[in-house]
Amino acid sequence: MDTKKLNRITWKRAKPIVLSLGILLILISVFIGFKSTTNWHRRQNFIHSQEARDHYNSYLGTQKAEEDNVNKKYKETKDYQGSVDYADNQNAGIFLKFDSKTGKFHIQSQTFKEYYGYIRAKLFYTRSAFDLTNFSYLFTSRNVFRGFTLISLFFIVAGFLVSFLNYKTNFSQILFSSGYKRKEILKSSIITSLIPLILMTITAITINLFILYSRIPHQYINYPLDKIIFYQFCILSVAICYYFLGLFSGIILGQVITGILSLSGFVFGLELIKQNILDILNNIFNKKNDGIYYQSFFVRFDTYLHWLILVGFIILTTFLFYFSAQYFYQRLSLEEKGNYLLFPKFRLPISLVAGLFTAYSICGNIGLGSDSISLLIRYNILPGILVFVITFCFFIVLNNYKKIYEKIGMIILKPNNQLSKK
Structure with a gap:
């Protein structure tokens, strides 16, 4: 059979889904890139302005007035604990220190840099994956639910719609009767939907990084470019795995609402199970539960070797979903239409x-x-x-x-x- 003709047919079906999702990903990457870098410049301009210095001087004046009030209170009452409680009520106690030599309280004011600590001179404090996964400048780090990224959402939607709509609209039945083998039809559907989506996602990632590095001086990006790129590869591999999960779900599920709810529940359940596994590993390795490691396996295992192992496991899971989809697609019945499971x-x-x-x-x-x-x-x-x-x-x-x-x-x-x- 003519596989090129089959690819043209399946591409015509997948094109509206793939192009709409891919173009939307590119637009989101552009929006996040320009918005985040514009905000960075705005914050940098503010921190070097006289307005920021005036705000800081006003803060120092307020702290000095609170310090004088606490010392006045202590001088009148000679009650140390009462003065401390008074300072707490004035929201000054957190920086309050008592100098036994002078017999006075002293409020340790924050430095200018500490006071504007939310404005980072550099985009990363450290070179850990935790900073990378929480980096708002990369659109690949945008999460929908915990570690479930925005890119994975687009890929799972694409996989589900491609397989589900083909069956629901009788397109699969038409291809079954046209003489093509089911294995060839499924392979063609994957090629004409997944590959264009991957290419458009790579384009979106490239545009996002180009905006970042062209609009912010390199010395302010305190993170190696090679690791940023490798992180994009890891996120893309996870998204491809979710594509095949969506494809598999679209093959075995026969109802729209219950199918979408089941797939959503499965994704949320995966994120909860991931946290359960990380909790167990946390106990095994006697790590402190700091409430951040659950967000990503890439944070918990922050080395190139560990990331390669994780990607290898993701690839194996992807093949599992692919062969499962192929197995059920070969046995897809045309008589079970409308049932929850086909x-x-x-x-x-x-x-x-x-x-x-x-x-x-x-x-x-x-x-x-x-x-x-x-x-x-x-x-x-x-x-x-x-x-x-x-x-x-x-x-x-x-x-x-x-x-x-x-x-x-x-x-x-x-x-x-x-x-x-x-």
């Missing part, structure tokens, strides 16, 4: 997996839990069992709602039929 034999296993997945994502955060078995049972195991049962029953009802509806209808209509016979 594969009857897998409804029970998927319901079990969904129940376990939800239970662990919500109740599996045992990394920072107590060593007490009773507390573990009370706060993890018992709630986990309850969540599993509720989720499993929900999916069973969702997968069999037609049969349940028919049985309820028979129960309701049965008394009416008996009355009509009488």
Whole structure:
């Protein structure tokens, strides 16, 4: 069969989705690039202005007045604790020190640089990945939910729409009857949607970095360019993995609203499970829970080697989603249209997996839990069992709602039929 013709057909279908998402990504990268760098220049201009110096001098005057009031209070009462409490009420206690030699309180005022600490002379304080992932100048660091990036959102939407709409609009059925093998159709759909989206995303990343480095002097970007680029590669690899997750979901799910809700719940659950795993690793390595490491595996394992290992694991997961999508696509039935899951034999296993997945994502955060078995049972195991049962029953009802509806209808209509016979 003519694969070029098939690619032209699938591209025509995918083009509105891919172009709209890709162009939107590029526009967002341009907007973030210009907005963030403009704000940087505005803040730098302000910190070197007389207005900023006047604000700082006013702050020093206020601190001096508060210091005089505290010392006046202490001189009148000779009550040390009362003077400290008075200073706390005046919001001055945090910088308050007592000089035993002079017998006076002294408020340690912030320096000019400390006072305007939110204005960074350089874009990074350190060269850690934590700064990189929280760097508002890179649009790849924009998160939708915890570590779920904006780019991953666009890729998962693209994958889901490409596969779901092809089936929902009977386009897949037309291709099935045209003589092309299903494997070829799926491969063509992936090539004509994923590759253009990757190219447009790389364009968006390049434009974003170009704006950053052209509008801000290089000496102020206290971070190696090679690591910034490698971080973009890592984020893009995660987004590609999410594309195949969306593609797989679009193949097995047959309803719009429940399908979108299920996919959203799965993504949120993945982020919770990621935090659970990081909590466990935190306990193993005896790291302090500082509340920041959960945001990204790239923060928790901040070396090139660790990032390569993570990318390798992401690639393996991507292939898992790809071959799973291929397996189900080969067995896609045209008779199950409208059902929640399009594969009857897998409804029970998927319901079990969904129940376990939800239970662990919500109740599996045992990394920072107590060593007490009773507390573990009370706060993890018992709630986990309850969540599993509720989720499993929900999916069973969702997968069999037609049969349940028919049985309820028979129960309701049965008394009416008996009355009509009488």
